[in-house]
Amino acid sequence: MFERIGEFVDAVPEFDRFAGVDELVAAMREIAREHPELAEMRRIGTSRDGEPLWSLTIHGGEEQVLVVGGVHPNEPIGGVSALHLARSLVEDDGLRLEWGCTWHIVTCIDPDGTRLNEPWFEPPLTMAKYGRSFYRPATDEQVEWSFPFAHKKTEFDRVMPETEALRELIDETRPIMLCSLHNGEYGGVFYYLSSTSPRLNEQLTTLPSRFGLPLHTGEGEAPFIERLAPAVFRAFTAEQEYDYLESLGLDPTERAGGESSYAYAERYGTAYLATEVPYWANADADDHMPLDVSYSDLLSERAELTSETSRVLTTAFDAVRSELHVRSPHLRAMECFLPFLRTSAEADRVRAGAEDNRRPAVVAERFMVTAMTHSTRVRFAGMLLSALSAEIARGNDAEELRVEHARLAEVFDRWAAEADADVPPTPIPIRKLVGVQCGAILAAVADLVAP
Structure with missing residues (x-):
């Protein structure tokens, strides 16, 4: 067989x-x-x-x-x-x-x-x-x-x-x-x-x-x-x-x-x-060459990057929360995942302090920090944009909604471009x-x- x-x-x-x-x-x-x-x-x-x-x-x-x-x-x-x-x-x-x-x-x-x-x-x-x-x-x-x-x-x-x-x-x-x-x-x-x-x-x-x-x-x-x-x-x-x-x-x-x-x-x-x-x-996903940074350092870095992503998206969400009346699947997802981002960042901060994580990191671990950061940004910024778009599509012309949608679209475009440049996506x-x-x-x- x-x-x-x-x-x-x-x-x-x-x-x-x-x-x-x-x-x-x-x-x-x-x-x-x-x-x-x-x-x-x-x-x-x-x-x-x-x-x-x-x-x-x-x-x-x-x-x-x-x-x-x-x-x-x-x-x-x-x-x-x-x-x-x-x-x-x-x-x-x-x-x-x-x-x-x-x-x-x-x-x-x-x-x-x-x-x-x-x-x-x-x-x-x-x-x-x-x-x-x-x-x-x-x-x-x-x-x-x-x-x-x-x-x-x-x-x-x-x-x-x-x-x-x-x-x-x-x-x-x-x-x-x-x-x-x-x-x-x-x-x-x-x-x-x-x-x-x-x-x-x-x-x-x-x-x-x-x-x-x-x-x-x-x-x-x-x-x-x-x-x-x-x-x-x-x-x-x-x-x-x-x-x-x-x-x-x-x-x-x-x-x-x-x-x-x-x-x-x-x-x-x-x-x-x-x-x-x-x-x-x-190939970096399977590369175990040691780096000159500790795994604790990588966990701390990921915690900060995740926190920054959470801050940007939560700020945008809070700015228009009162204008979001369409309970779209994307909106429900963001209500779930924004707290998840905060928890993930805090978990990495706690782990960064553990003694067994002070060992040298390897390339595969560095890659995962980079890849997860780009994935998180592009995924969740895209979903929040879809939630705002659904509200605009129903005829809500509130100025705060239009301004935040345009601002978030610029952030999304920048994050997507950074992802393409940092980890070239050859399908x-x-x-x-x-x-x-x-x-x-x-x-x-x-x-x-x-x-």
Whole structure:
């Protein structure tokens, strides 16, 4: 099985753009229509805006595998990967029979949010274009992080229809593996797993090299996340995040949102894989050359940069808060993420004082400080601009609103230009990202079912 994975990923075709919601649904229908003896498409729910939610089942054996794309609507690579995997399974009898599983494939679990991002799906992909149409939901509106959650002083039960649909699909199928498809902006490839093995680690860490892509071998997305192998991290829970914030002396009850799909599926003994692939690769993500600055210095630098970003965006938001009457998705997101920026900066300040962070930093860690700063600025400034634009579009001609929109637009343009100059964004061909994601899925499932 593992030898076949290499052949499979090498044969992934070229893709010229990310697929939007309508294209994904039409392609799923086509697969079900052309292969009725193998595949069936069924509606599993309805989104908050009335969009049908679909799952494509491909029959191949007793064990059930669940693959979910569009988990975060600003991460469209997963939809392309899920669709390519589905096509491959129905067209390649050997592939389907060798894995011997029944596959449940959801190409887009958040169609409402995905549609808001579709303007930047068409190439070319630049930071300015990306940020100006960027949308990431508030944490309590993210399918991945809105499962029921209760821990210490917090409780979350505002389960969205999309999350409920995914929850019911997990309950129904009780899969041996849940594959959640994600991507970021800069850097290298990395993975989250519930558990792993030396065989799987080797497969996952060598996959990107087939496409000339680096691994992300620096610190994980949060310092409490356990590193299992280079670029392989243990999946984490909302409970762990809560306890980590509490350990830093921060208020964990400010964390919006619920538990993850990973934590929910654990009740069935379901293994979990999340693949994280970047739009723009950079070799610095896997460079461990020591620098002449300490990691504490980098954490302090990131804290100051995040604080400055927070100050600029909060000042703009506060200047027009009384004029914002449209409860747009972008506005709700900014109400969530502005406090998150302040908490992130404070967490870095606390960590900078820890003795074990006074060690020399490496290039990969410097890169992550730079990349995260640019990503944060462009993402959140773009969303705040969209929130202001929605208010202007409804006919609000308040002078404060127009002035702040123009001022923020200038800031956004400057930040996007700085990002392009600092970390030149040469997009990775989509086929390479699809190859990594699909290869990782097949490897993770093979590790469970292969002798």
